Amino acid sequence: MAIERTLSIIKPDATRRNLTGRINAKFEDAGLRIIAQKRIHLTKAQAGQFYAVHAERPFYDELCTFMASEPVVVQVLEGESAIAKNREVMGATNPADAAEGTIRKDFALSVGENSVHGSDAPETASVEIAFFFSGLELVG
Ligand code: CMP
Numbered sequence: 001m002a003i004e005r006t007l008s009i010i011k012p013d014a015t016r017r018n019l020t021g022r023i024n025a026k027f028e029d030a031g032l033r034i035i036a037q038k039r040i041h042l043t044k045a046q047a048g049q050f051y052a053v054h055a056e057r058p059f060y061d062e063l064c065t066f067m068a069s070e071p072v073v074v075q076v077l078e079g080e081s082a083i084a085k086n087r088e089v090m091g092a093t094n095p096a097d098a099a100e101g102t103i104r105k106d107f108a109l110s111v112g113e114n115s116v117h118g119s120d121a122p123e124t125a126s127v128e129i130a131f132f133f134s135g136l137e138l139v140g
Contacts, residue, residue, distance in 0.1 A: 004082040005035070005138070006119045007128035012070035013113035015039070020073050023116065026103055027077055030089045035140045036133050037075040044068040050131055059112065066112060074132045077118075078140055083125055086118040 010023055024034060042050070047067035054060050077086055091102025095114060098105035108114040119125035129138075 001080045003078065003080055004122065004125070005076050005078045005129060005140075006083045006086050006125045007117075007132065008075045008077050008086060008119075009067075009117040010073040010075070011113065011115055011117060012066060012072060013109050014107060014115040015071050015073060017107075019107055019115070023103055023107065026089055027086070030079075030085055032077040032079045032082055032085060032089070033140070035076050035078045036137045037073060038132075038137075039071050039073045040132075041071045042068045050128070062112060076129055076133060076138055083119055083122060087120070090116050090118050 008027070010020055014020065014023060020039075027034060044064050044067075047064040048055075048060075051060065051063055051067070054063065057063075079085060089103060091098030091104035091108075093104070093114060094111040095104045095108035096111075098108065103116050104114050108116075119128050
């Protein structure tokens, strides 16, 4: 198994409810190391750029408005098979389908307000990490 890095975002529904620490504990308990982290307030244009791949989806405008509504915490997680492991810890996109003990099962409010985002593949992880962080900010 390879050591990977993945981009994680703690979304506005979770920062609003003061859940950053509890979500980070789930990452760390799963063996993922938080090697970069910052709290930022995205503009709607920045959210739109980050989620450009979803531009044609009916929920795109709602998604961008939500992601710019309040601060988010962006972070880089590192560990063995970090991309898949993070997806496992997050649970299914829709909290109604998420397994017991996952972040989305425990904290998400809906498919839109689903508390966390995680990269879905190595190629997207590199692009998404570079969207928010310079190499100097990644301290493994
Ligand atoms: P995320 O992993 O951040 O990637 C894209 C996001 O779009 C996804 O999580 C959901 O929060 C959001 N999303 C997916 N489907 C819907 C939907 N039907 N309505 C609103 N938001 C959605």
